[in-house]
Amino acid sequence: MVMKIRLEWFDKLTENLEADEYSTDVEEDSILKALDLHNELQIYAGGFNILPSWITLLQPHFQHVIAPNLYDYQISFHYQGTWPPPPKKTRKES
Numbered sequence: 001m002v003m004k005i006r007l008e009w010f011d012k013l014t015e016n017l018e019a020d021e022y023s024t025d026v027e028e029d030s031i032l033k034a035l036d037l038h039n040e041l042q043i044y045a046g047g048f049n050i051l052p053s054w055i056t057l058l059q060p061h062f063q064h065v066i067a068p069n070l071y072d073y074q075i076s077f078h079y080q081g082t083w084p085p086p087p088k089k090t091r092k093e094s
Contacts, residue, residue, distance in 0.1 A: 003028050004078045007062050008047070009071035018071060022078070023061035031057070032077075047074040 005023040010016060032038040034057050037048070050058065050073040055066050058075065066073060 002026070003031075005031070005058065005061060006076045006078060007058070007064065007066070008074045008076075009064070009066075010073070012070070012072055015072070019064070021062055021064050023058075026061060028077075028079075043077050044079060047076040049074055 002025045005026060006020055007023065008020040009018050011018055029038070032040070032043065035054055037043060050066070050068070052068065054075075055068065059066055
């Protein structure tokens with residue numbers, strides 16, 4: 001499945017949202033596995049604080065340069081396609 005990632009950055013002092021940007025299209029399975037979120041049950045239900053180890057994985061998908069010394073960051077995931085997504089096939093069904 002294809003989805004977009006929404007990157008939001010917040011002022012470190014005021015915690016106000018400075019801006020946001022949507023990623024290029026990404027394949028759900030590959031990015032969720034890379035971020036170790038593939039077992040997260042409610043991936044589309046909220047935002048996640050960006051961990052330092054995620055920056056190199058996420059940066060190629062955005063024009064904004066992720067600068068954790070300047071801003072606090074969150075990402076959220078947005079499904080691209082009909083909703084709800086079809087159920088994932090188990091290995092037995094494949």
